[in-house]
Amino acid sequence: xxxxxxxxxxxxxxxxxxxxxxxxxxxxxxxxxxxxxxxxxxxxxxxxxxxxxxxxxxxxxxxxxxxxxxxxxxxxxxxxxxxxxxxxxxxxxxxxxxxxxxxxxxxxxxxxxxxxxxxxxxxxx
Amino acid sequence: xxxxxxxxxxxxxxxxxxxxxxxxxxxxxxxxxxxxxxxxxxxxxxxxxxxxxxxxxxxxxxxxxxxxxxxxxxxxxxxxxxxxxxxxxxxxxxxxxxxxxxxxxxxxxxxxxxxxxxxxxxxxxxxxxxxxxxx
Numbered sequence: 001x002x003x004x005x006x007x008x009x010x011x012x013x014x015x016x017x018x019x020x021x022x023x024x025x026x027x028x029x030x031x032x033x034x035x036x037x038x039x040x041x042x043x044x045x046x047x048x049x050x051x052x053x054x055x056x057x058x059x060x061x062x063x064x065x066x067x068x069x070x071x072x073x074x075x076x077x078x079x080x081x082x083x084x085x086x087x088x089x090x091x092x093x094x095x096x097x098x099x100x101x102x103x104x105x106x107x108x109x110x111x112x113x114x115x116x117x118x119x120x121x122x123x124x125x
Numbered sequence: 126x127x128x129x130x131x132x133x134x135x136x137x138x139x140x141x142x143x144x145x146x147x148x149x150x151x152x153x154x155x156x157x158x159x160x161x162x163x164x165x166x167x168x169x170x171x172x173x174x175x176x177x178x179x180x181x182x183x184x185x186x187x188x189x190x191x192x193x194x195x196x197x198x199x200x201x202x203x204x205x206x207x208x209x210x211x212x213x214x215x216x217x218x219x220x221x222x223x224x225x226x227x228x229x230x231x232x233x234x235x236x237x238x239x240x241x242x243x244x245x246x247x248x249x250x251x252x253x254x255x256x257x258x259x260x
Contacts, residue, residue: 016250017131020247021130021134022213023246024131024244025134025169025184027135027239028134028137028138028186028240028243029176029186029187031141032176032187038185050167090236093239094242097246098246101249104248104253104254106254108253108254111257112257115257
């Protein structure tokens, strides 16, 4: 009965919240020796998941389910900027965090709009 | 992961940076202290930061595990009239370099602010999630 936007937006918002968590962790550990920066991998997995799809050459073929991948938190073991082996660039983390926060707000607003459409229909135009 | 764990992470960062500020303040305050409880001049203190795992080891907060003493040698100043001068007339002053402490102070302040902004961004994200469906 409902469109898929609810599911899609929920996943996108969850990923943005996970990113926020990772940015916070990196910023909190910006001065911790041997701490390596964490990051979230999602878009790559999504691209990969949407690339592999069963061919539907007949109208009665069942299309492959559009299951969304699970976001993963990875540790960047390569990059470190300081002699104490800490890999956090605070400026990068802060800017990415702010951008991610704005993206989250956009998603929240889209979710509100999606609900509004249903409200419009329910109330009768 | 709960959204509210993120607050704990930022809070741990703020606590650690504030403790660092305290340590720097005590280093600067004691930069000329030649007598301590344990005898001898004051030794510069350094907070040791370590990753602190929350949430079944998936979330890294930070904590200060120890406050250690800087083992570098004391600053020797020739001043035979000083009551704490040794037999050669040298006074051992703390191994605190005030300039270095000031740089550290600014660093700690900036790190604290970064944690505050992380906290604020998390807060506004949760707020905007709460506004969903309110029109």
